[in-house]
Amino acid sequence: MKPTTKAPRDYEELIRLIHDRYDEMSKSYQKIALYLTQNPNDVAVKSVNSIGDISGVHASSFVRFAQALGYEGFKELQSLFQKRLSTAAPGFEARVKALETELGGRVDQSEYGFMQDLVVRDIASLQDLLNGIDPDRLSEAVDLLEQADVIYLLGQLRSAPVVDLLRYILTMLGKRCVLLDPGGGLATHMARAMRTTDLLFAVSFRFYANEVVNVVEEAAQRDVPIVAISDSTLSPLAKSARVLFAVPEHEYTFSRSLAAPMCLAQAVTMGLAARIQKNTLNPRIPTVTAQ
Template structure:
């Protein structure tokens, strides 16, 4: 990553530069970029040593990263995050601490204690999503799904449950959908049937499934609109998506929680049902009843 002639002057410009240069960065710099974009409030208030310890990257690398962008040091870069913080919503860790105060901090290592930790973090993620997701992105995604002739779905590994839920709801709503199932190695071949009148809905989180990334890039190259749920605006899905919903994973736990991605997927289908049924009061999935 070459040193810039002039460092970005504000937070928005900094994020744009990071996005533009992300593909050229070393792996350690990419890890720093992910942390900066996913945890802007923490970056504003924590020391570089604390940030380095949390992110797993040495503090000196953050300093060099800042200098490579044209700043004298990390504090100069950090000042952009501090200016942003004055108008920003509370960050993830602040939400966790508030919830621990409200619900009580975990005091044991019992089975209930594990559940307590997961519930607190999931509530914090859901609250953060309310402020992070843009209304125009929701509206555009629902419009794409509504107009699509066929909705293709792809998500593998820990993303698979999200697209399975989407397949169920979309089918019950009467929308034609195809799950690009990796079974039999046919997903890539099935994806070639997609047309510009269709939509590809892709879900992928770190570490991104290669087949999902390849299908998304190939579909985008043929002009197929893409709606994506991923963990970062620096995700390999970002450059191809017409609409990208970034649902950050702030810290690895036992396994990635799907509470926020599942809620987002369901919110999109509820909004779609409201349009299809011309019912903004109580749209519903038709139920299957016994004869």
């Protein structure tokens, strides 16, 4: 990556530059770029040595990365993340620090202790969601779902439960939807039936399923609108999506949680339900009751 002569002066400008330069970065620098975009709060509050240990990239590489973007060192780059955090929702920083203290102090090694650890981490990820999702983008996603003739749903591996939830809610709302099920190897062929009046809702996280990425790219080439949930604005889904929701994934002891993506999926469909039912106060999923 060629050195940048003028360093970005705010967080948004920095992220735009990282996106523009990502393809020309080395594998090591791409790993740093992913960490910075997925963990902005950690970057703001942790030392470069701690960040290096967590990300698996030597701290000196973070320093060189910052210098390649025009900064004197990592601290100057880090100050942009600190400013971003300081202007977050009121009380957000204090809540995050309290959660970090609770996570760091866990001494209960029982099964209940594991559950407590997972719950605390999910609380932190949900608070990140409140701070990271643009209300205008959420509204735009609901617009696209409302306008679509058919909504195609795509998610494999760990993403599958999210699209299964979407299929259930959309079906109960009376919205036509098609799950691009990988069973039988037909997902790619089924996706070719999508029209520009339809919508593709794709979900994928590291390590991105190849078929999901391929279907998304082919759909974008045919001008099919795409809403995507992924883990980073540098995700391979990002360049194709009309609306991308980046839900950063934190390294969990056992696995990465789906709490935040599931909550986001429900928020989008709740917004759609409110419009269909003309009820912004208390929209509901219709239920089947026994006679």
